[in-house]
Amino acid sequence: MAKKAATFESINPATGEVVGVFPICSKSDVDDAVARAHSAKQRWSDLGFRGRYLALRDWASLLTREIDLAANLIHRETGKPLSDATLEVALAIEHISWAGKFAPRILSRQNRPSGLLMFNLSAQVQRVPYGVVGVIGPWNYPIFTPIGSIAYALAAGNTVVFKPSEFTPGIGAWLGETWKRVAPFEGIFSTVTGTPETGVALTSSNVDKISFTGSTRTAKKVAAACADRMIPVVLECGGKDPVLIDRDADIEKAAEMTLWHAMSNAGQSCIGAERVYVHQDVADKFERAIVAEAKKLTVGFGEGAHYGPATMPSQLKVIKSHIDDAVKRGGTFIYGDKGAVKDGYVQPVILKNVPEDSTAVTEETFGPTLVINSVANMDEAIDLANATSYGLGSAIWSKKNGKKIAAHLRCGMVSINSAFSFAAIGSVPFGGVKDSGYGRIHGAEGLLEFTFPRTVVRTRFKIPLEFTTFNRTKFDDKILLLLIRLRHKKRKR
Numbered sequence: 401m402a403k404k405a406a407t408f409e410s411i412n413p414a415t416g417e418v419v420g421v422f423p424i425c426s427k428s429d430v431d432d433a434v435a436r437a438h439s440a441k442q443r444w445s446d447l448g449f450r451g452r453y454l455a456l457r458d459w460a461s462l463l464t465r466e467i468d469l470a471a472n473l474i475h476r477e478t479g480k481p482l483s484d485a486t487l488e489v490a491l492a493i494e495h496i497s498w499a500g501k502f503a504p505r506i507l508s509r510q511n512r513p514s515g516l517l518m519f520n521l522s523a524q525v526q527r528v529p530y531g532v533v534g535v536i537g538p539w540n541y542p543i544f545t546p547i548g549s550i551a552y553a554l555a556a557g558n559t560v561v562f563k564p565s566e567f568t569p570g571i572g573a574w575l576g577e578t579w580k581r582v583a584p585f586e587g588i589f590s591t592v593t594g595t596p597e598t599g600v601a602l603t604s605s606n607v608d609k610i611s612f613t614g615s616t617r618t619a620k621k622v623a624a625a626c627a628d629r630m631i632p633v634v635l636e637c638g639g640k641d642p643v644l645i646d647r648d649a650d651i652e653k654a655a656e657m658t659l660w661h662a663m664s665n666a667g668q669s670c671i672g673a674e675r676v677y678v679h680q681d682v683a684d685k686f687e688r689a690i691v692a693e694a695k696k697l698t699v700g701f702g703e704g705a706h707y708g709p710a711t712m713p714s715q716l717k718v719i720k721s722h723i724d725d726a727v728k729r730g731g732t733f734i735y736g737d738k739g740a741v742k743d744g745y746v747q748p749v750i751l752k753n754v755p756e757d758s759t760a761v762t763e764e765t766f767g768p769t770l771v772i773n774s775v776a777n778m779d780e781a782i783d784l785a786n787a788t789s790y791g792l793g794s795a796i797w798s799k800k801n802g803k804k805i806a807a808h809l810r811c812g813m814v815s816i817n818s819a820f821s822f823a824a825i826g827s828v829p830f831g832g833v834k835d836s837g838y839g840r841i842h843g844a845e846g847l848l849e850f851t852f853p854r855t856v857v858r859t860r861f862k863i864p865l866e867f868t869t870f871n872r873t874k875f876d877d878k879i880l881l882l883l884i885r886l887r888h889k890k891r892k893r
Contacts, residue, residue, distance in 0.1 A: 408595065410570050413709045413744060414479040414701035422569040425592040427601040430561070433590050434605045437532040437559040440587030445529055445557040447584070449504040452555055456500035458582040460493050467493070470574065474542060477568045479701055479708030480665055491824055492547040498826030499555035499847065506844045507556060507851060514857075516887060517867065517880070522858045527851040529557035530632070531608035536599050536622070537572065538613045539565035539711050540668040540766075544823075546572075548830060548841035549611035549634065549850075550589065556850040558609075560589045563602050567711055569593040600625075607631065609850065613670075616790075616835045634839030634849055636831060638764040639670045639792030642785035644805055645686060646778055646798035647679040650817070654797035655689035658770075661795060661819035663697065663748055666707040667768035668715075670836075671793040671813070671820060674765055676772040677781035683774035687734055687752065690772075694735045694748045699768075707768065709744040716741050719767035726751050726760035726771065734772070756784065764790070778805055786810045792832035795819050812836065 406426075410419040423429075444452070463470065467489050474485035507527040514523045533553040537546030542564060553560050564572025576591030583589070592598060603610055603625045611634040612622045619635040626633050643658050645651075661673035678686045697706045710716050720741040727738065731754035740747040749769040754760050760771050775781045778798075782805060785794060793813040796802045802816035812832040813822045822828055829845035831837060840849050865876050 408566065408569075408593075410477055410568070412476050412479065413567075413711050413713070417476070419473070419476050420570045420573075422573060422593040424594040425563075425598045425601070426594075427604075430563075430592050430598060430601040430605050433561045433592050434532055434534070434602075434607055436587040436590065437561050438606065440585060441529070441531050441559045443585060444554075444559055444588050449507070449555075451584070452557065453500040453503070455582060455584055455588075456496055456551065456555060459579055460496045460500075462578050462582055463489065463493050463496070466578065470543065470571065473571050473574060474568070477570050478539065478542065478711045480711075481705055481708060482703075484665060484707075488541055488544045492544045492551075494824075495544075495547050495826050495842065496551040499551040502827075502844070503555040503847055506847045516883060518857075520859060520861050520863045522860050524856045524858075526854045526856060527556070527848065528854045529553075529851055531558060532606070533558045533560050533850060534602045534605065534607040534610045535560055535562045536602060536610070536612045536614065537562065537564045537568075539567035540665060540670070542568035542571045543575065545613050545636070546575075548846065549613075550575075552841060552846040553609075553611070553850040554589060556847050558850055559587060561602060561605075561607065562589070562591045563599050564591065564593065566593075566595050603631075609633070611839075611841070612636070616837070619837060634831075634841065635837035636670070636839075636841065637792075637835060637837040638766075638790060639672075639832065639836050640674050640762070640764055640788050640790040641671055641793045641795070641811075642675040642677060642781075642788075643673045643795045643797070644778065644781045644785060645676065645678040645682065646796070646801055646805070647681045648799045648801070649679075649682065649797035650799070651682055651685050652689055653817075655686055656693055657819045658795070658797075659690050659693045659697075659748075662770040663694075663707060663768040666710060666746065667719075668711060668766055669820075670764075671823060672766075673770060673795060673819070675761060675785070676770060677775050677784050678772060679778065679781075680774040680776055683772075687772060690750065690770075691735045694750060697748055699745055699747055710746060710767065713744065715766055716744070716746070719746055719765055719769065722758075722760040722763065722765045722767075723749055723751075723769060726754045726758050729755045729758045731755070731758065731760065731771070736769075740769075756787065762788065781805075782808045789835040790832070791834040792836035793822070810834070812840075 406424040471485040512523040535549045613636040616637040731751040736749035752772045754771045791811040806814040829840035830842040831840040
């Protein structure tokens with residue numbers, strides 16, 4: 401009798417309902433998927449930009465027709481409101497479209513000048529797909545985030561094997577199934593479901609590049625495993641994103657959007673606001689405004705809820721520990737209390753005057769909590785914003801000084817008088833620095849990330865002077881020196 405394949409369940413964190421049962425793909429299963437991707441990679445690359453665009457266009461169209469189904473599945477697997485899930489799918493579709501449409505403009509061959517000494521040569525740079533890209537996705541944005549790697553890697557000519565989070569295998573499997581319905585042939589894109597061990601199998605498989613989204617701790621392990629085989633990686637890790645509010649900010653709008661920035665998706669966003677540094681002249685006004693907004697929030701799974709439960713139950717302990725540490729160190733509640741964490745949910749928590757060495761300030765909380773500290777000026781705000789091991793995103797609220805402040809922030813992305821906006825724009829890159837990772841998805845940089853440059857130099861015609869040969873004469877050397885001196889000799893100013 402054949403051995404029954406191991407399986408695991410996807411559980412609705414709000415209701416305990418079993419959303420689906422999925423296979424735990426073994427190392428052999430992963431290796432087989434990667435092998436199929438290798439078999440398909442040349443055919444996929446040979447389709448060219450136009451052929452790949454048509455396939456991606458058809459995929460975007462199919463996802464659009466089934467957007468309600470996808471949103472409902474995300475809603476059930478993560479607990480996030482249906483409207484937020486719908487927005488997530490819509491943004492993912494936009495990125496698929498952008499990647500397919502703009503890949504030719506960004507990745508086409510480029511002719512480069514050959515210079516005076518090599519004027520008889522043509523110089524060209526080609527962008528070459530890596531081959532097979534392994535993508536390991538997160539559970540907090542289970543379609544939007546991985547699409548930032550999947551779509552851009554596919555548009556660049558790679559084939560892809562995707563391992564979704566063990567908390568959201570359903571939407572990952574659905575992505576693979578929908579692609580099969582529009583794919584010109586097999587092996588281009590596939591999904592392997594399973595536990596973290598399945599992800600380990602993917603990182604150790606015969607892939608040519610890995611794109612990982614998750615915690616900084618796990619990212620370091622992924623990078624180390626890939627480094628041993630010289631496999632390049634893209635790492636999109638955690639954040640402790642600050643919000644800087646200047647004295648000239650639109651306080652009411654800043655409060656409204658900062659609350660959403662911090663609390664949407666139950667605070668389970670790597671680019672979510674976790675720290676606010678507000679100018680002391682407007683601190684009281686801002687606090688009153690954001691508390692007024694927080695009082696409007698409804699937490700739950702049903703219709704009308706603004707956010708749902710913690711998708712990953714183990715995160716509840718982290719959230720509670722950060723709240724407790726903030727209060728222990730002298731922080732005070734301006735909204736919420738110590739009983740905010742209960743029955744899988746976290747009620748909104750806003751604290752102020754939290755010491756900068758508290759874990760609520762230094763470590764990623766990943767929950768619907770917010771620390772507000774007042775500062776004497778924006779220079780102080782900048783110093784505190786940068787005083788972290790993370791460097792993913794940030795937000796600035798100022799009518800006049802937004803760009804000036806942004807220029808001094810040590811992070812990968814900044815929004816001025818908005819929140820999350822950079823993630824929704826297909827043309828700009830997404831990623832961070834320091835413990836927030838390296839490499840980029842989205843935009844031109846995201847397409848370039850999944851290719852490597854190949855230089856091609858060709859002799860167009862022969863010339864009497866030969867510099868790259870053992871037969872070079874003294875006369876050739878004299879001509880070389882003459883040309884260099886004429887071109888580069890220092891001139892008096």
